[in-house]
Amino acid sequence: MIVAERKPLEEIIGFIKDYKKILLVGCNECVTVCYAGGKKEVAILASALKMAFLKEEKELEVKEVTLERQCDQEYLEEIRSIVDQYEAIVSMACGVGVQFMAEKYQTMPVYPALNTLFMGGAEEMGVWAERCQGCGQCVLGQTAGICPITRCAKRLLNGPCGGSTKGHCEINKDVPCAWQLIIDRLKALGKLDDYDNLMPIKDWSAERSGGPRKIVREDLRQ
Amino acid sequence: MSYPDSIRVIQVPCTGRVDVIHLMEAFQKGADGVYVVGCLEGECHYYTGNLRAKKRVQYTKKILDEIGIGGERLEMYNIAASDGPRFSQVAKEMDEKIRALGPSPIRTALQKIHAARQAGVNVETS
Structure with a gap:
C-alpha cells in the first residue's frame, strides 16, 4: 500500500x-489501511479544524466525504454535484489522489492533508515499513524476495558493503543489512550458489530518474 | 460520597470503546475538560481496553495541544469499580483543575457566536 501520515495541523490550517x-475528502484505500486518511481520520480532522477556527471565533463548515478511491476518475465524479457548494477541497488521499482531484476539478483549490511517504506494509499494528521503490525492473527473483533497492541504503545490487556489521547497516543499528537478509534467506532456501551470480548493471531509466512514468495497455484502452 | 455536579457521566461498556472522535466531539461541543475513567491497568475485563483508551487519550491530547485548546484539559484515570472514594476524589481533583484552567476557548467562542445570532448579528466566519 501507499503509506502516508497526516500533515501537522498548523500546516493544514494555513492552507484553509x-x-x-x-x-474534506478521505480515501477508502491505502490511507484508510494505514490510518491516515480514511473515514475515521476525516472525522477527526474535521473536528480539529472546526475547533481551531472556533478558537479564533470563526466558524468553518466542513463537509466530510470518503470516496472509494481518489486515484480513479469514476469515484471522483461522485462529488461533482456538491463541489461547487464549497470554496476549497482538502484531500486526505495520497499525492496521487490529490493530483487526480486537482485535475478533475480544475477551478477548485485542492490542498493535501497528508504527507505521502512510501510503498510499504504494516510490520505490526501501528508500524509501517518501506518495501518497494517502484524501480521498474524488479530484482526480487534474484534476491530471495528481499529488495536491495529499497532496503539497502546504497541500493547495492551486489552486496553487502563494508558497512554491514553483525547483520546491521552502518546508517543505523536498527536497520537490518538487506544483503545479510538476502544471504541468510538464500542459505535457508538452499540456493546460496545463486549468490555467486553477479547482477549486471541495472537499467535505471525504468526508475524515476528516467522522468515521470506511464504505461499504456492497448488491450484495455478505450 | 459525592462528586461535583459539573461532571456529566457518560457510560461506556469499556474504555476501549472510547475513540479519539468521541473525545474531540466533547470538546467541540464546549466541554471545558474531559476525563476517561477505566479499570485498573491489568484488570480490564477485555484485557486491553483501558490500555487502548490510554493511548487514544494521549493521541487526542497532542491534537488538543496542536490546536491550542490544551491537552491538559483531557486526562485518563484508572480506578477500581469498587473504589467509590477514589472516584469521588478524582472527580473533585479534575473539577478543581479545570476550574483553575478556566473555560474552554471553544465554549467561550460558541457562547459569543450564539449570543450574536440571538441579537441578529451576522457572524462573519473569516
Missing part, C-alpha cells in the same frame, strides 16, 4: 485559513 466552507 481564509475559507468558510471546505470539502
Whole structure:
C-alpha cells in the first residue's frame, strides 16, 4: 500500500485559513489501511479544524466525504454535484489522489492533508515499513524476495558493503543489512550458489530518474 | 460520597470503546475538560481496553495541544469499580483543575457566536 501520515495541523490550517466552507475528502484505500486518511481520520480532522477556527471565533463548515478511491476518475465524479457548494477541497488521499482531484476539478483549490511517504506494509499494528521503490525492473527473483533497492541504503545490487556489521547497516543499528537478509534467506532456501551470480548493471531509466512514468495497455484502452 | 455536579457521566461498556472522535466531539461541543475513567491497568475485563483508551487519550491530547485548546484539559484515570472514594476524589481533583484552567476557548467562542445570532448579528466566519 501507499503509506502516508497526516500533515501537522498548523500546516493544514494555513492552507484553509481564509475559507468558510471546505470539502474534506478521505480515501477508502491505502490511507484508510494505514490510518491516515480514511473515514475515521476525516472525522477527526474535521473536528480539529472546526475547533481551531472556533478558537479564533470563526466558524468553518466542513463537509466530510470518503470516496472509494481518489486515484480513479469514476469515484471522483461522485462529488461533482456538491463541489461547487464549497470554496476549497482538502484531500486526505495520497499525492496521487490529490493530483487526480486537482485535475478533475480544475477551478477548485485542492490542498493535501497528508504527507505521502512510501510503498510499504504494516510490520505490526501501528508500524509501517518501506518495501518497494517502484524501480521498474524488479530484482526480487534474484534476491530471495528481499529488495536491495529499497532496503539497502546504497541500493547495492551486489552486496553487502563494508558497512554491514553483525547483520546491521552502518546508517543505523536498527536497520537490518538487506544483503545479510538476502544471504541468510538464500542459505535457508538452499540456493546460496545463486549468490555467486553477479547482477549486471541495472537499467535505471525504468526508475524515476528516467522522468515521470506511464504505461499504456492497448488491450484495455478505450 | 459525592462528586461535583459539573461532571456529566457518560457510560461506556469499556474504555476501549472510547475513540479519539468521541473525545474531540466533547470538546467541540464546549466541554471545558474531559476525563476517561477505566479499570485498573491489568484488570480490564477485555484485557486491553483501558490500555487502548490510554493511548487514544494521549493521541487526542497532542491534537488538543496542536490546536491550542490544551491537552491538559483531557486526562485518563484508572480506578477500581469498587473504589467509590477514589472516584469521588478524582472527580473533585479534575473539577478543581479545570476550574483553575478556566473555560474552554471553544465554549467561550460558541457562547459569543450564539449570543450574536440571538441579537441578529451576522457572524462573519473569516
